[in-house]
Amino acid sequence: MSRANLFAFLLLFLLLGLWEAGCRIFAVPLFILPPPSIIVSTAVLKAPLILPHAFTTGLEILCGIALALAVAIPLAMAMFSCSWLEKALSPFLVASQAIPVFALAPLLVVWLGYGIASKILMASIIIFFPITVSLLEGFKSCDREYRVLFHLMGAGFWQTMRLLYWPWALPHFFAGLRVGVTVATIGAVIGEWVGAQRGLGYLMIQANARLKVDLVFAVILWLSVMGLLLWFAVGWLEKRSIRHRGGQLAFNTV
Amino acid sequence: MLSVSGLTKVFDQHPVFSGFDLRVQQNRFAVLLGPSGCGKSSFFDLLTGVIEAEGGSISWLGREVEHLGTIAAYMHQKDLLLPWFTLAENSLLPAKTAGEERRQAAARVDKLFVRMGIDGYQDHYPHQVSGGMRQRCALVRTLMFDRDLILLDEPLSALDSITRKSLQSLLLLLQSEFKRTLVMISHDVDEALLLADDLYILSARPMQIVKKIRLHSPQPRRFDDPELLAMKSDILETLEGDLDHVPG
Numbered sequence: 001m002s003r004a005n006l007f008a009f010l011l012l013f014l015l016l017g018l019w020e021a022g023c024r025i026f027a028v029p030l031f032i033l034p035p036p037s038i039i040v041s042t043a044v045l046k047a048p049l050i051l052p053h054a055f056t057t058g059l060e061i062l063c064g065i066a067l068a069l070a071v072a073i074p075l076a077m078a079m080f081s082c083s084w085l086e087k088a089l090s091p092f093l094v095a096s097q098a099i100p101v102f103a104l105a106p107l108l109v110v111w112l113g114y115g116i117a118s119k120i121l122m123a124s125i126i127i128f129f130p131i132t133v134s135l136l137e138g139f140k141s142c143d144r145e146y147r148v149l150f151h152l153m154g155a156g157f158w159q160t161m162r163l164l165y166w167p168w169a170l171p172h173f174f175a176g177l178r179v180g181v182t183v184a185t186i187g188a189v190i191g192e193w194v195g196a197q198r199g200l201g202y203l204m205i206q207a208n209a210r211l212k213v214d215l216v217f218a219v220i221l222w223l224s225v226m227g228l229l230l231w232f233a234v235g236w237l238e239k240r241s242i243r244h245r246g247g248q249l250a251f252n253t254v
Numbered sequence: 255m256l257s258v259s260g261l262t263k264v265f266d267q268h269p270v271f272s273g274f275d276l277r278v279q280q281n282r283f284a285v286l287l288g289p290s291g292c293g294k295s296s297f298f299d300l301l302t303g304v305i306e307a308e309g310g311s312i313s314w315l316g317r318e319v320e321h322l323g324t325i326a327a328y329m330h331q332k333d334l335l336l337p338w339f340t341l342a343e344n345s346l347l348p349a350k351t352a353g354e355e356r357r358q359a360a361a362r363v364d365k366l367f368v369r370m371g372i373d374g375y376q377d378h379y380p381h382q383v384s385g386g387m388r389q390r391c392a393l394v395r396t397l398m399f400d401r402d403l404i405l406l407d408e409p410l411s412a413l414d415s416i417t418r419k420s421l422q423s424l425l426l427l428l429q430s431e432f433k434r435t436l437v438m439i440s441h442d443v444d445e446a447l448l449l450a451d452d453l454y455i456l457s458a459r460p461m462q463i464v465k466k467i468r469l470h471s472p473q474p475r476r477f478d479d480p481e482l483l484a485m486k487s488d489i490l491e492t493l494e495g496d497l498d499h500v501p502g
Binding site for chain 2: 143145146148149150151152153154155159163164167242245
């Protein structure tokens with residue numbers, strides 16, 4: 001284990017230890033702040049209760065990512081291939097970011113109902129922007145000399161896209177996707193807070209109202225683990241698709 | 255014959271080309287030698303249609319063409335190998351875009367790998383081999399264009415002097431064995447003297463040919479050839495004389 005890892009683990013255990021000790025010494029009531037040991041045991045023991053909700057939230061996040069990709073990839077390609085389109089659409093993209101997206105959550109629930117559709121849309125609206133922008137930047141970062149080479153080879157747009165631009169932009173794309181998957185979780189949970197019948201956000205609100213703070217923390221723990229899993233999944237995908245490049249990864253995977 | 259006449263282009267109100275003419279006979283090795291910033295690279299961009307000229311005409315083998323984009327192959331000082339493809343896959347790109355049958359193209363690539371001295375490295379990735387080997391692979395790719403005219407944009411200037419020497423002889427091979435017509439831009443007088451049949455000394459802004467020299471010394475040439483040495487000092491004088499007129 002490297003020195004940095006060792007230090008990180010020590011720090012983690014020290015903080016958890018302080019928390020645990022503080023709760024016990026000052027006899028903090030469970031409904032204010034439960035100690036980490038209780039949180040972990042609740043997260044494990046209440047798994048049968050939490051799991052179906054986690055499944056719903058996970059489904060919302062994954063569908064949200066898929067929807068965002070389905071829009072972002074063609075849009076980035078179109079904006080890249082056509083400079084007037086880029087100029088025309090850029091202000092809209094920026095403006096869409098100026099809207100506090102979370103404030104849209106109640107509206108989305110009104111329009112799309114309490115089911116998973118409103119949460120999927122919420123998650124995808126949030127992550128659509130970073131993915132589009134990073135992919136577009138990736139395409140545009142392709143060196144001029146390579147474009148000249150493909151021009152001389154007489155390659156058409158799609159051929160150049162497949163052989164040159166797309167693989168070139170992959171590191172940028174994954175950088176955007178990494179940012180995206182972490183905020184997608186937030187989007188889904190906020191959607192559930194506003195109005196839902198299941199999901200981890202719904203479970204949290206219910207537990208909070210009943211002062212079951214240990215369950216609230218247990219759900220947060222589950223959400224964090226799901227976020228981490230997504231993060232690592234993207235890292236794994238990135239490593240798989242960007243191998244052979246001699247250290248040209250966008251991120252150094254943890 | 256490659257014939258360029260009356261090429262005209264203005265960048266930011268500077269006439270970089272005003273009526274530039276160039277004629278290169280088939281199967282010759284032409285080297286355009288000029289100070290950096292005289293517009294050599296823009297010249298290739300105009301030839302290949304990457305930027306549009308404001309005036310002038312280009313013809314190849316007696317037929318007037320819009321540009322050389324579909325006629326010439328191109329080799330740059332960067333090897334321009336794609337890091338996600340193996341050396342063989344990189345070399346196959348021109349055949350792929352031209353729709354050539356893959357097996358036949360792969361056989362041609364293999365032969366060229368042998369000829370360029372990188373046989374056995376077909377399945378290596380660019381970052382796994384040296385700069386010299388990458389540039390040899392770029393040479394294979396250039397030949398895989400299967401075009402008679404090759405534009406060389408300072409192809410060896412990023413290499414160390416030892417690697418460079420062996421690649422110079424491979425460049426000569428493009429002419430002697432593969433019968434290509436070569437137009438190279440360079441700012442290296444020694445290299446130009448070693449390789450060129452026809453040497454064009456350029457001046458800057460607008461780019462003009464100040465002097466055309468025909469070299470008759472047979473290949474392989476040596477650096478210390480007295481005839482070349484005499485020419486070198488002559489060329490340097492021309493280049494420096496020209497620089498005196500450049501403001502700043």
